Amino acid sequence: MAKTTFRKSSVGKKVLMALTGFFLMFFLLQHLTINMLSVISPDMFNDVSHFMGTNPIVQIALQPVLMFAVIFHFIMGIVLDLQNRKARPVGYANNNAGANTSWMSRNMIISGLVILAFLVLHFIDFWIPEMNVKYIQGDMSGLLEPGVADSGYRYFEELQHKFVSPIRVGAYVIAFVLLALHLQHGFASAFQSVGARTNNNKTALQKFGNIFAFAVPLGFIAIALFHHFTYSH
Numbered sequence: 001m002a003k004t005t006f007r008k009s010s011v012g013k014k015v016l017m018a019l020t021g022f023f024l025m026f027f028l029l030q031h032l033t034i035n036m037l038s039v040i041s042p043d044m045f046n047d048v049s050h051f052m053g054t055n056p057i058v059q060i061a062l063q064p065v066l067m068f069a070v071i072f073h074f075i076m077g078i079v080l081d082l083q084n085r086k087a088r089p090v091g092y093a094n095n096n097a098g099a100n101t102s103w104m105s106r107n108m109i110i111s112g113l114v115i116l117a118f119l120v121l122h123f124i125d126f127w128i129p130e131m132n133v134k135y136i137q138g139d140m141s142g143l144l145e146p147g148v149a150d151s152g153y154r155y156f157e158e159l160q161h162k163f164v165s166p167i168r169v170g171a172y173v174i175a176f177v178l179l180a181l182h183l184q185h186g187f188a189s190a191f192q193s194v195g196a197r198t199n200n201n202k203t204a205l206q207k208f209g210n211i212f213a214f215a216v217p218l219g220f221i222a223i224a225l226f227h228h229f230t231y232s233h
């Protein structure tokens with residue numbers, strides 16, 4: 001009985017992990033699309049960044065939902081990992097777990113923690129300065145030089161400046177590689193957890209998952225490298 005209750009609550013947590021995972025994958029796709037604009041057209045990137053950064057629906061409704069999803073996904077991931085470890089008192093090394101679970105599925109917690117560390121750095125780089133300018137200093141204009149209308153928007157300039165340091169670019173690239181591994185297992189696993197993986201779609205889901213898992217981080221790597229090598233002043 002106790003075992004059944006434990007399993008049920010574990011299934012519930014896995015479904016919630018999957019749902020927040022789907023939401024975060026959708027966020028990643030829109031984040032990549034907007035960031036890609038910084039490579040294609042600085043003006044378009046500036047306009048879209050200003051819209052996203054000042055639109056009340058994005059700022060007051062969507063941004064808190066995103067933050068909640070990120071925190072929830074990480075906390076629940078750690079809880080599930082601890083539960084799994086408890087349920088298997090014999091360590092993996094003695095358990096020949098490799099026979100039926102892939103190396104990556106057992107190490108989702110490690111790739112997850114690397115992504116968490118990346119997010120701390122990323123928030124220090126972009127999100128905190130953005131919150132400071134807009135909501136503490138109260139400058140919602142988005143201008144490079146506040147009060148000087150023809151100075152243009154500041155977003156592209158700020159982004160390029162962040163990718164001057166090879167150390168930061170290196171740290172970002174390492175995190176994006178771990179993101180690829182996390183997504184590669186997470187994509188298929190999320191469909192499995194919500195019961196949407198069947199014998200009919202298993203192979204197609206695996207293929208699509210692999211493409212998503214590598215194309216998205218590769219896109220982020222390309223953006224970081226592009227700005228690193230094209231910054232000219």
Ligand code: HEM
Pocket residue numbers: 028031035053063066070115122126127130159179220221223224
């Ligand atoms: C080269 C790659 C990337 C660049 C250039 C980039 C750029 C940015 C910028 C400029 C912001 C500030 C947006 C704002 O608040 O106005 C931001 C926020 C954010 N980024 Fe990234 N990002 C990259 C990769 C990633 C990745 C891989 C993740 C997730 C694993 C991520 C997660 C976030 C989150 C959660 C926020 C806060 C969202 C918000 O402000 O609503 N970013 N990023």
